[in-house]
Amino acid sequence: MDFTTVRERLLYFFGGLLSRCFYRVAAHGADNLPSGGCLLLPNHISWIDAIVLQLACPRRVRYVIDQEFYHKPWLKPLLQTVGCIPIDTRHARSAIKAATEQLAAGEVVCLFPEGQLTRSGTLLRLRRGYEVIAQHANVPVVPVWLDRLWGSIFSYQGGKFFTKWPREFPYRVSVAFGNPLEPAGADIATIREELLKLGEFCYSRRSLLDRHLAEASVRGLKRHRFSTAVIDGLDHTELSRAKLLGAAVALGRFLRKEFSDRRIAIVLPASKGSMVANLAVVLADKVPVDLNFTMGRAANEFCCRRAELGVAITATAFVERLKDFPWPDRVLKLDELMPRLKSRILFWWMMAIFCPTWILLRLLKVPKTGGHSEASLLFTSGSTGDPKGAVLSHRNIVGNVSQFREMLDARKDDAILASLPFFHSFGATVTLWYPMMEGVRIVTYPNPLEVAKNAALIQKYKLTLLLATPTFLRGYLRKAEPQQLRSLRLIITGAEKLPLDLAKAFEERFQQRVYEGYGLTETSPVVSTNLPDPKPKRGELFQPSSRLGSVGKMAPGIAAEIRDPETDQKLSLRDTGMIWFRGVNIFEGYLDDPQRTAAVLRDGWLKTGDVGRFDEDGFLYIEGRLSRFSKIGGEMVPHESVENKIVDILGLAGKDERLIAIMGVQDEAKGEALVLLSAFDADLAQLRDKLRDAGFPNLWIPKKICRVESIPVMASGKLDLRKCQELAVQSK
Secondary structure, eight states, rough: OOOOHHHOOOOOOOOHHHHHHHHHEEOOHHHHHHHHEEEEEEEEOOTHHHHHHHHHOOOOOOEEEEEHHOOTTTTTTHHHHHTOOOEEETHHHHHHHHHHHHHHHHHHHEOOOOOOOOOOSSOOOOOTTTHHHHHHHHHEEEEEEEETTTTTTSSSSSSSSOOOOOOSSSSSEEEEEOBBOOOOGGGGHHHHHHHHHHHHHTTTGGGGGGOOOHHHHHHHHHHHTEEEEEEEEETTTTEHHHHHHHHHHHHHHHHHHHHSSSSEEEEOOHHHHHHHHHHHHTTTOOEEEEOOOOHHHHHHHHHHHHTOOOOEEEOHHHHHHHTTTOOSSSEEHHHHHHHHHHHHHHHHHHHHHSSSOOOOOOOTTTOSSOOOOOEEEEEOOOTTSOEEEEEEHHHHHHHHHHHHHHHHHHHHEEEEEOOOTSHHHHHHHHHIIIIHHOOOEEEOOOOOTOHHHHHHHHHHTTTTTTEOOOHHHHHHHHOOGGHHHHOOOEEEEEEEEHHHHHHHHHHHHSSSSSEEEEEEEGSSSEEEOOOOOOOTTTTTTOSOHHHHHHSSSEEEEEEEEEEOOOTTOOOOOTEEEEEEEEEETTTETTTOOHHHHHHHETTTEEEEEEEEEEEETTHHHHHEGGGGGEEEEEEEHOOOOOOOHHHHHHTTTTTTTTEEEHHHHHETTTEEEEEEEEOOOHHHHHHHHHHHTOOOOGSSSEEEEOSSSSSOOOTTOBBOOHHHHHHHHHTT
C-alpha cells in the first residue's frame, strides 16, 4: 500500500469521526448505487455538501471541483489527497477525460450540475456538462438530494454564510439517492424532475411535520411571548403573543367542556377575535370551519349540512350584519362570552408567560402528533358547482407553513397586513397560522376592498408584507398614495392571473414590484411564488428568483409531473400539459365526496386541473385551467389566451372591472364553439376582422357575442365560471 493511499484512508477515517461529531446524516436509498462506476448529481446547498454526501455514501466519492478552488494553497493538498478532479468550465476537456477514466475504473464520481451554490435554497438551472461525462463513460447517472442543509451556517440562508448560529447540535441532515438512470435518458428535464421527487421524499420525513397544529402554534407563541402578535386595524388594540395564547386557551377549554361537536363554524372577518377563535378550536382538539359569508345563503346551508355544523363562533355586530345567514342552533358571540372568561384568561395568560412549554402542552392535553387527521376544513368558493369541503390535515398546514417560511425567509421587523379572510386558504395559512408559528406581527382589517384604510394601516404601522389579489391591487392604484406603501418590501399576489399591465402600472406608481404566486385550497395553499432576485457577488452567475409571466419557483418539498390532459401519460417538465403535485401540503380529500376526491387524488399525487409547464430554471408557467379550454376541431383552445388577445385589440387593458369572458358551448360541427360574454356593446364582425388581421387562428375566434350587464365574478375577483357558463348556454 503506497503512502498516498495510506494518507487518503487516514484522512477519511479522522475526517469522518470529526464530521460525525457535528452532523447526524440519515442516508436513504444507498443500495441504489451501482456496483461499478456511476455519476452522482446532487443539489448544491452549502459549502459542506461534499462532506455530508461522503458521510452518506458507502463508497469513496471523487468530486469534480472548480479549478479556482482546487488551486487555493490551503485547499489543494487536501483535495489532491481525496482525488478531486479540477475543472475549468472554459476548457473542460481534460476534466472530462479524467472523470471518464475514473468512472471506467469503477469509481463513484460526483458533479454538482448547478455549477454554483444556491443563494435562495431552490434548485437552480442544471448545466449540461454532466451529460458529456455520462455519455463518454457510458455509466449510470444517480440523482442525489441533500436535505435540511439550507439554514446551516454553511448555507446562504439569511443572506450570509458562516456568521449565524446553528439551529441544532448535532445538525441533522438527510441524503437520498435516486434510482440509476441510463445516460441517454438522463436529460436535464428528467434529472430536475427526479431531484424534486427526492426532495419531496426527504422533506416529507422531517419529524417536525408530525406535530399537532396546536403544539406548533403554542411553541411559536411561547417563543416570542412578550412581542405583539396582532393589532386590530379597526380599534388599534393589540394582543401580545402570550395574551393571545391565554385567551385562546380559556376559550378552548370552555369549548371542550361545553360542546361535543367535532367541528365548529367560525363566522368572522380577519380580526384578533377570529385569530383567538381559530386557535381556541384547535386547542380544544376540534376542527375550525371558517365559513365564507360572502357566498350566499344556499351555499352556506350546503356547507353547514355537509360539515354537520351545530355551533358557530361570531360577534354580535356580525350577526346583525348578516341578516340572511343560515346560523346553526347554537351561536357563541365573542363580545358576550369573553368578558365572562376574564379571570380564566388572566390565569392562562400568566401560564403562557411563566409555564415551561412542555408542561403547558401536557396541561392542555395537546396530542403528541397531528399527522393526517383533520385539522381544518375549508370550503372552495364553488365557482364551478357546489362548494367542496377541502380537508386539511395537521401535516398539511404545519408543512405548508414550514415551506412558506423557507421561501420567505422573514426578517425580525417584518409585519403583515392581514386583510384576506381566513376562509380563504391563503389568508388562513399565511396570515393566521404562519404568524402564530413564526413570530411575525400582523395587523388585521376586515375588508380587503377598503384599500384606502388598508393603505393607511400599512403606512401607520410600517408593514413590510402585503398579500392580495390583482382585483384588490387595482384598488390601491386608484386610492392609495405612493408614500403610504413605501415600507413594503414584498407584495405577493395570487388567486387569479396577474395582468402584465397591472403589474407595470403598479410598479410605475409605487416603485414596488408585484410578485405573482400560485396555490390551491387543495395544496394548503402555497405551491410557488416569485421573489426578489438575490444580488450576485462579483464573478458569480446571476440566480433569478423571479420571472415575468411565471408564478415562480416551487416551494421546497414539492414534486411535480406534467401529464397529458387526456391520457394522463407522463410528459417532460418542459412540455405543456396537466400539472400534478405531490408533497406534504397536498390535502386529504373532499369531505364526504369520494367521487370528486378520486378524480383529483391518485397515489398521493394531486391533479390540479391547471395546464402549464416549467422552464429550464424551474419557473412554473400556468397556461390556464383545464375547465377554461375548449376542444375545437381536435385542437385545445385556451380561453384566457383568447381573452388576453381581445383585451389587447380592443384596448381594454387597465380597466377597473372585468369586461369580457370567453366560454365554450357545445357545437354540432366542431364539438365546441367559443362565446364571448361582453359587458359592453361589441361588434362581432369587426372583432373577427381584427383578430384575423392579427394572425389569430380561425378556431380561436368567438362564434358569438353575448351581451350581459356585468361579468359574474366572485369576491376575490375570480370569474364565477358556473354563472358565466349559464349565461353562455342561454345565449345559444
